[in-house]
Amino acid sequence: GGGDSGSGGDGLEKETITVAALPLVDGAALHVGLKQKLFEAEGLKVQVKPVQQSIQALPALAKGDVDVIAGANYVTFLQAHEKGTLKLSILAEGAALTPNMMNVLVTPDSPIKSAKDLEGRKVAVNIPNNIQSLTLNAILKANNVDPTRIQYIQVPFPQMGAALEKGQVDAIHVVEPFLSDTQKKLGARVVVNGGGEPVTGVPISGYVTTQDFAAKNPKTAAAFQRAMLKAQQAAAGDRKRVEEVLPGYAHIEPQVASVITMPDFPTSVNTTRLQRIVDLMTTAGLLKSKPDLNTIVFQSKA
Amino acid sequence: MTTQTVSARSGRAARPLTRTGRWARGAVGVAALFAASELLGRAGIVDRSYLPPASSVVTRAVELAGDTLFLQYLADTLTAWAAGLGLAIAVAVPLGLLLGSVPAVNAATRAIVEFLRPIPSVALIPLAGLLLGSGLEMKVALIVYAATWPILFNTMYGLAEVDPAGKDTLRVFGFGRLEILLRVSLPSAAPFIATGVRLAAAVALILAVGTEIISGFGDGLGIFIAQAYSVPDGARDVLAGTVWAGALGLVIDAALGGTQRRMFRWHHVRQGGTT
Amino acid sequence: MLEIQNLTHAYADGHVAVRDVNLTVQDGELVSIVGPSGCGKSTLLRCIAGLIRPTEGRIVLDGTPADGVPDNLAVVFQDYSRSLFPWLSVRDNVALPLKRRGMSKAQRREAAMEALESVGLAHAGTKYPWQLSGGMQQRVSIARALAYRPSLLLMDEPFGSVDAQTREDLEDLTLKVRGSDGMTILLVTHDIDESVYVGDRVVVLGASPGHVRADLPVDLPGPRDQISTRELPEFVRLRAEVGRLVRGAGETAAVAK
Amino acid sequence: MLEIQNLTHAYADGHVAVRDVNLTVQDGELVSIVGPSGCGKSTLLRCIAGLIRPTEGRIVLDGTPADGVPDNLAVVFQDYSRSLFPWLSVRDNVALPLKRRGMSKAQRREAAMEALESVGLAHAGTKYPWQLSGGMQQRVSIARALAYRPSLLLMDEPFGSVDAQTREDLEDLTLKVRGSDGMTILLVTHDIDESVYVGDRVVVLGASPGHVRADLPVDLPGPRDQISTRELPEFVRLRAEVGRLVRGAGETAAVAK
């Protein structure tokens, strides 16, 4: 964990906070906030540690090597919470699904024309039994497609284009910036809008810490939460601000950044919205019982 | 009796290769790999950005040599490598001598050893991270865990192969077990132990880079590769990093091989025969 | 016919083991080679066997310069114990080279057992070399060479590790196979009596570096016999002469008294 | 005093190499051991050296039953080439056992060079064993044993690979160190002349399994001399007798003629 505890200017328990951040569009607000010095305004110094997958940061969070994970995948962390490896505390929301930010693509000459044609086909997802198949299954069900007849194949995002081009899979379920990239390179066609109803607006990731950290450092957590909410507003308000930060931490080139579909950046912490992902997970069997969101969502006492 | 028409073979009497001859042939081998991967990249099986041809990868790798951040990453990886390999040698050789010379200890620990060996250390990264943090200590611990086995095994098998005549000789002069172990068994097993070290050196490098890739945290060549992984068009950087890993391995092995030849001249001269 | 022409061999460390050796051996001849320890006898044999390449000069076999190992060659090495394969039974050690002879497995084994019998090891066929005494191992390596029925046989101190009785028997065996198969034999020995008893000629090498010091024809009548031959005056004369030559040849091997 | 009492040794494969051997050797005595190839001479020496444990019977040294390797022992192995360490120079091979003597490095090297000189290898100290000829390697291993100045010296065919002249020199060297240092020596040899020439006693072993067939005291006068001693009638008589005994002993080693 980063540094000096004790009383700061505003009586913060901890002035330096270490954030593990993923190189995804989801976490853009953190970097927008940094750029606009929103954290400094709250008396916080933020130290960013890049990490490639949110699950990789989980042990570090549990051990206290990092204080917050930015862009933490809710499916993973809600499961960790249920299994007891982590007492989850959500400080701020990161991203929610918007139409076309995550789509199912096929090659231009593919016989697959509609969602129905996916039955009996191989579809590539980054991690099986996670957010992708969860949301896609919900969409397919809503469109009268039997999701159990789809064979999900695990393929990391960077390899999806090659796997699709070589014909190793019939379709790929892919997020930005790979989505735009594959469309550009292969002329790939969208068959399912992965952000469509009924999952539009479902929250997918957030800024999380442990309940332990939040309880020991309530003022710091509150300050971080305030800064993050402002940052989310800034990101949601002007996509240009997001486009500016993407080339830096996410290595997305400016011309790509200007065309990709952005997620929604929720500007409040909302148990009702979070309930949607919990419900989806419970229905799909990814959670055994519904967690008490009121204890999970950090409520500033200030 | 059959008439023997087999022409006289060369073998031992063949003239040994010169240094230049060896280098030239080695270069041919590497060039063949380069050509093959260039062709594969240009074959058009997939988009070029998914698998860039070798020329583009190597160009990028050369560019990286001028990138100070990248060089810093390299230095971090090599630090972990050196520390890990050094510790592995320090652990494995004495342990190998013990297990290889005292069958009772070997039998008593075999169950544990054989149970632990196949456990994939890198799969334990999240757990190792919990105990050791995600920095150098964890990398080194995992490297030691993986690099110990080749040295340990080659030490044990090397000992089993020692000609008993040599050991008997020191025995009759009244030398004790330990001294025989150190003065006869160890030197005669040393060339094979050195092969184990060469195996371990590459394993350690793979572990250093692999741990970085999988832990996704910190600094190092693996982090460079992992970062390149998560963006479109990253394949070129991934493969350029891979070329660096391979090149490091090549240099390290050449250095170890040279040391091995110098240290065990008696072994090689004898094997190589006479002019 | 085996011709050794101006043969010089220097080892990698620069040591000149033999210099300018000339020697011609007729087909079917048995030449004994004697000389002080370290004078280059083994080196000479290794050159003829094609195991090491002469630094200068050449080996000519039946008119063609040899390059590499000659056809139909067998060697009994001085370091016999190391030339046996510990993972093969004694019988299989002897039978292995016969693969080159296009014999079936059964034939090879039979030939091997026959050869083992001829050196008094009929009972040891199924043992492994490390289960044998030194002299027995030496005899296995002799049996291996004989079973192969070479046209050129090089023997480097082949009877050094066996007792007097066995030694005599093996000497007679050598004379016998030479007579029946007509093989050319070069035999290195330290036993001066032996060199005269078995040889058609005795070549005495001198040391530092090895060179031919004398080449004595042995003119003993009729089939040789361990008792009567050794009593012949010619035998006694030759033995004395070879002895004198060897003693004189060992300038460097002098042992401090 | 070395007493061998009812010694029997069977190898792991069940082969009984020696059976019920009894032998007493006084301090300072030089006992020659002869016998047909494979009769168990090396086995006997290995038992005395404590390298293998008798199946029955025991070895008693100066009144105490030996368990393991006796103190102050040196052995010249029959398989000498394997007993040298290829990674050590010749000098270091000879110097290594002297570590047990608590000598400084310089002293060890000096003693080693002295011993090498006594076997005629003064010039070979910096070479490696594999750069030497067979006979030279054998002399290195003799030098190693002598440099150690043991009180009990076991030699298994120590002069088998050297020429006649060197052999005689080494025999005399053995007699000399025995005389000056008073060591007890057991010497296995196939050379019957040698067994009589160097021995205070000649023990003849018989084969299958090895047993003591005869134990002949050698009663030759004064300091021995290669020429005059060998001409003594007693020498000639003993030689003939030992020869007869060895020949008769080799029931199993018979070589087919």
Place this chain on the structure above:
Amino acid sequence: MTTTTTPSPAVPVAPGQGRRAARVIGGLTHRWLPFALLIGVWELATRAAESPFFPPPSRIASATHELWLSGPVSRLFLTDLAMDNLLPSLGRMVLALAIAAAAGIALGMALGRSERAMAYLDPLLQFCRAIPPPTLVPVFVVLFDLGTQMQVASIVFSVIWPILLNTADGARSVTPLQMDTAEVFRLSAADRIRHIIIPSALPKIFAGLRLALSLSLILMVFSELLPGTVNGIGFQLTDAQSRSDMPAMWSVIVLLGVLGYLLNTLLLAVERRTLGRRRPADGKGNA
């Protein structure tokens, strides 16, 4: 001066039935006691620590039983999960190990015996040897089909090295006089390899095989992180990890250990049979 080692008796005294049984039991305790102790310590330590990441062995055992071993007797108690994941994983591993052994021994022979082959291939192989397999995914995706092909290839790529290098070392260090003997008798190249080089290199090859065996289990797990994986032990491991199901994850780790132990025991038995009639390691034929 001290007398040193006491050699073991030349011929073992034939033990009576009772003593033999006692010895077997003694041997078993000797072998397994340290292991049992280790488990005990682990149980106590994890119970004391109460970390959700480190469940006690008893929990792991029950998870193992439930997940893998609660199936019908007719299937050796294997569950559906075990059948669907264990068998494909093991199949791929064994196939890859067989390929690696064949290729590694063949290449190792060439490298060990031919200076020229060595000159051409050595730098190339040393280059490849240091490459972490995960970084080759972009290449593998192009060269191989997703799934079994790619998984097997990636295992082979990693486990071949100890076999190859040890074989080369073994082939290089055949006693020179034995090679001379082969040359003198003009043995064919095949006979030389079969009757001299391989037998002589065999102990070293086995050292390589044993290393490769455990490595192939490890790589089996990694190969199941590759694109296109739909089943397997490693797949279950990452799946359990992503679900934060720690006991399940540990049960996979334990399973890997058990598999490693069993396979190694098997290989050791083969090794003993193959090397059985060689010169005993210590003392000339001394039991």
